[in-house]
Amino acid sequence: MVESEESTSVLARILDAAAEEFGRVGFSGAKVDAIARRAGVNKAALYYHVGNKEKLYETVLLQLFAQVAGTLEQAAKAGPDPVAALSALASAMAGLFSRLPVLPRIMTMEMASGARTMPLAALAEFRRIFGATRDILRQGQETGVMRPANPAFVHMALVGTLVVYSLSEPLRRRFADAVQEMDVRLDAPLAEAAAFLGDLIGRGLRPDAAVGETPVNTAGTEGHGDA
Structure with missing residues (x-):
């Protein structure tokens, strides 16, 4: 023992x-x-x-991604409200980055290298990770509170922004005073950024916030009817 x-x-x-x-x-x-x-x-x-080193890297990545998948799956089941679940997902990701600062660094290096060293065994965890976002969007669409959207776009918007914000902390700390008088808060905590992102993306997914439609320009049409 x-x-x-x-x-x-x-x-x-x-x-x-x-x-x-x-x-x-x-x-x-x-x-x-x-x-x-x-x-x-x-x-x-x-x-x-x-x-060997390859097996060591695979083990580390699978362990990290399994933690991400489990945490996001739990956040996706935060409650019956899909919008609240999306915010919970963002907060959960920020919490992971705070507890595991190596996670955003390894993710960034993998993306920059074209994922050449990403083990194929990680695909199962990626399915779980993207599945958490997909489940929230599916529930939102079924209940009529969210419009159709590609889960990859939503996931990348959330996670990508949080990765950059997390990794830029030394830079943000260094230049925070330089932009303070401009009402730009570079020193805002990661949790605050996650809450903002969850709300921002949640609002953007509302059915009345559909994008890609050309607005009708009614300016200057008065008085130009049929003679």
Whole structure:
């Protein structure tokens, strides 16, 4: 029992260290030696508990994405109101980024590299992640409070903005004072940004907020009827 608990603790340290290293320099830049040192184990122990660098990266990503999927699925079931569920989804994502700062960094590196090192096993978690947004939109459309929309657009609008806002914190802190007099709050917390996004996108999905329609211009039509 003690040996099993110790093995679990070592594995957790290895995965935490690997996540930090992958989040710092990406898959290509990460070194197994550095991960082992950060975890406080030797390379032999690392290979024994996980495997090579590819297997280590796959394990870290699957663990992170499983947390994202589970959290978003729970948020999507926040209540009978789809608009409130969308706000809960945004808040849940912000909470994940705050608790797991390596997550937005790894996501950004994967996108920048064309997802060349993304394991195929992650596809199942991606289905769950996008499925949470799709379920909210489907419920909103069925109840008549949301117009049809591509779940990918809604998900990317929420998550993409939160990723950028999260990663830009050092820059925003540095220049916050420079724009304060312009009523631009660069130092607003991530949770506040998530609440704003949830409300903004929720309003944009209302049936009366449909986009892409050409408005009818009635200006100058008075007095120009048939003679």
